[in-house]
Amino acid sequence: xxxxxxxxxxxxxxxxxxxxxxxxxxxxxxxxxxxxxxxxxxxxxxxxxxxxxxxxxxxxxxxxxxxxxxxxxxxxxxxxxxxxxxxxxxxxxxxxxxxxxxxxxxxxxxxxxxxxxxxxxxxxxxxxxxxxxxxxxxxxxxxxxxxxxxxxxxxxxxxxxxxxxxxxxxxxxxxxxxxxxxxxxxxxxxxxxxxxxxxxxxxxxxxxxxxxxxxxxxxxxxxxxxxxxxxxxxxxxxxxxxxxxxxxxxxxxxxxxxxxxxxxxx
Amino acid sequence: xxxxxxxxxxxxxxxxxxxxxxxxxxxxxxxxxxxxxxxxxxxxxxxxxxxxxxxxxxxxxxxxxxxxxxxxxxxxxxxxxxxxxxxxxxxxxxxxxxxxxxxxxxxxxxxxxxxxxxxxxxxxxxxxxxxxxxxxxxxxxxxxxxxxxxxxxxxxxxxxxxxxxxxxxxxxxxxxxxxxxxxxxxxxxxxxxxxxxxxxxxxxxxxxxxxxxxxxxxxxxxxxxxxxxxxxxxxxxxxxxxxxxxxxxxxxxxxxxxxxxxxxxxxxxxxxxxxxxxxxxxxxxxxxxxxxxxxxxxxxxxxxxxxxxxxxxxxxxxxxxxxxxxxxxxxxxxx
Numbered sequence: 001x002x003x004x005x006x007x008x009x010x011x012x013x014x015x016x017x018x019x020x021x022x023x024x025x026x027x028x029x030x031x032x033x034x035x036x037x038x039x040x041x042x043x044x045x046x047x048x049x050x051x052x053x054x055x056x057x058x059x060x061x062x063x064x065x066x067x068x069x070x071x072x073x074x075x076x077x078x079x080x081x082x083x084x085x086x087x088x089x090x091x092x093x094x095x096x097x098x099x100x101x102x103x104x105x106x107x108x109x110x111x112x113x114x115x116x117x118x119x120x121x122x123x124x125x126x127x128x129x130x131x132x133x134x135x136x137x138x139x140x141x142x143x144x145x146x147x148x149x150x151x152x153x154x155x156x157x158x159x160x161x162x163x164x165x166x167x168x169x170x171x172x173x174x175x176x177x178x179x180x181x182x183x184x185x186x187x188x189x190x191x192x193x194x195x196x197x198x199x200x201x202x203x204x205x206x207x208x209x210x211x212x213x214x215x216x217x218x219x220x221x222x223x224x225x226x227x228x229x230x231x232x233x234x235x236x237x238x239x240x241x242x243x244x245x246x247x248x249x250x251x252x253x254x255x256x257x258x259x260x261x262x263x264x265x266x
Numbered sequence: 267x268x269x270x271x272x273x274x275x276x277x278x279x280x281x282x283x284x285x286x287x288x289x290x291x292x293x294x295x296x297x298x299x300x301x302x303x304x305x306x307x308x309x310x311x312x313x314x315x316x317x318x319x320x321x322x323x324x325x326x327x328x329x330x331x332x333x334x335x336x337x338x339x340x341x342x343x344x345x346x347x348x349x350x351x352x353x354x355x356x357x358x359x360x361x362x363x364x365x366x367x368x369x370x371x372x373x374x375x376x377x378x379x380x381x382x383x384x385x386x387x388x389x390x391x392x393x394x395x396x397x398x399x400x401x402x403x404x405x406x407x408x409x410x411x412x413x414x415x416x417x418x419x420x421x422x423x424x425x426x427x428x429x430x431x432x433x434x435x436x437x438x439x440x441x442x443x444x445x446x447x448x449x450x451x452x453x454x455x456x457x458x459x460x461x462x463x464x465x466x467x468x469x470x471x472x473x474x475x476x477x478x479x480x481x482x483x484x485x486x487x488x489x490x491x492x493x494x495x496x497x498x499x500x501x502x503x504x505x506x507x508x509x510x511x512x513x514x515x516x517x518x519x520x521x522x523x524x525x526x527x528x529x530x531x532x533x534x535x536x537x538x539x540x541x542x543x544x545x546x547x548x549x550x551x552x553x554x555x556x557x558x559x560x561x562x563x564x565x566x567x568x569x570x571x572x573x574x575x576x577x578x579x580x581x582x583x584x585x586x587x588x589x590x591x592x593x594x595x596x597x598x599x600x601x
Contacts, residue, residue, distance in 0.1 A: 093487075110484075
């Protein structure tokens with residue numbers, strides 16, 4: 001069990017407001033790691049700090065036994081790819097052009113892709129099943145297709161870690177499963193570490209190896225889904241009543257938030 | 267068009283390069299003392315020698331002017347392309363960060379002081395443009411309080427400075443009784459007629475700018491996707507944005523100090539090529555450079571030969587042709 005990412009005592013303030021305080025955890029190589037927590041808990045900020053897009057005021061981040069500040073942006077991007085919450089589709093790039101941009105951190109100074117780069121991009125598109133969309137423009141795609149294109153771009157980057165920020169939030173259940181299955185399959189085939197921010201506690205429960213529960217910038221609990229998805233912890237963090245039981249599918253817990261009108265039946 | 271990007275760049279550049287050469291030769295041939303197209307080609311290739319009068323017209327007047335038009339057109343189109351990408355705003359043009367206002371005030375002051383076009387007006391206008399640029403970028407840098415120059419503060423700062431400078435310019439013009447008013451108006455509309463052979467070496471200062479912008483074409487593609495996405499794909503956003511801003515502003519300032527404010531080329535040429543070739547800057551940078559050059563040579567030619575006497579300011583022609591051309595392309599693209 002090798003740690004690929006080690007975070008120690010991270011604190012982040014923005015305009016005298018504390019966003020993250022004293023966050024400590026580590027991620028193991030090849031792990032499916034899910035960060036959960038209520039809105040405004042600092043999940044996205046944490047992801048930005050992990051990827052070096054934002055600098056924390058205190059604490060240290062170690063990636064592959066090397067402090068993050070010792071990496072050049074380019075080298076960091078060879079190790080880590082990010083699938084952001086929202087992406088810009090205003091300029092009419094095609095799907096193929098977008099995916100091959102993932103090769104950027106690996107290209108020379110003039111930035112011309114070679115045969116090998118196009119081959120990697122084709123494989124990535126095949127993997128996320130968007131090959132048939134190759135010549136389409138980004139703004140012509142549906143939400144699920146767009147998400148798979150951006151994941152293909154991340155895969156094309158050939159990273160050791162993929163960070164995803166709520167990749168399933170805007171999708172219907174079947175597309176949610178498709179995205180999650182893609183990530184799970186990629187992890188098993190390539191041994192890539194997956195770090196995902198998610199609002200969907202049940203997906204987190206079914207796919208995550210370990211979860212981290214964040215509340216108001218602090219780590220509430222880290223561990224296997226069964227220990228983090230604990231009724232008291234969840235109710236306290238999310239501020240609503242929850243039911244936690246064994247999923248009928250087995251091997252996973254199921255979380256059901258309880259609306260007021262059902263409280264009497266509970 | 268599913269060919270490798272390198273091949274695409276070479277083919278497009280060859281095509282546009284040929285167009286540029288043809289238009290240049292036509293522009294050198296045409297005028298009140300017309301020379302035949304093939305004759306001009308012969309002179310330029312050194313195959314035959316023109317008589318004295320023709321030689322003077324070609325080498326002292328028309329050739330420098332065509333070279334100036336080429337550099338100005340290419341630089342303005344390139345400047346517009348870069349600013350449209352950096353500010354992610356389709357209305358951005360090379361003057362948007364206050365370059366036009368600053369350089370115009372400088373140029374007008376120099377003219378009112380009775381300085382000669384070169385070096386007086388050129389130096390004043392270049393200095394004016396740099397002062398305004400320094401002000402706008404510092405403003406954008408400090409208002410953000412962050413490491414990245416925010417595109418909104420840049421854009422707003424530039425627009426405000428240009429508006430402020432416009433007021434100063436109107437004030438200067440309305441206060442003056444000088445015969446220079448005509449010159450000032452021509453300068454504000456852009457004028458290539460003041461070019462002298464001695465100024466040519468200054469133009470070569472923009473060549474390194476072209477090279478740097480071409481090298482930064484791929485990072486510009488990534489910047490279109492947003493600064494964070496660009497950073498996530500290995501781009502040192504802060505450095506690249508700053509470098510592009512400085513290089514492009516310098517290039518445009520040099521050009522403006524020689525030609526005055528020629529409008530529209532920098533706005534419309536990048537859009538036309540984006541419609542024709544797509545958003546990839548590795549292809550757009552050389553295309554805008556060559557296409558912008560050809561376009562301004564053509565416009566300047568028309569500005570010279572259309573009126574029965576005298577010349578039109580070239581800025582009028584650039585807009586008269588450019589706007590309808592762009593609308594046609596837009597409609598065609600939608601269909």
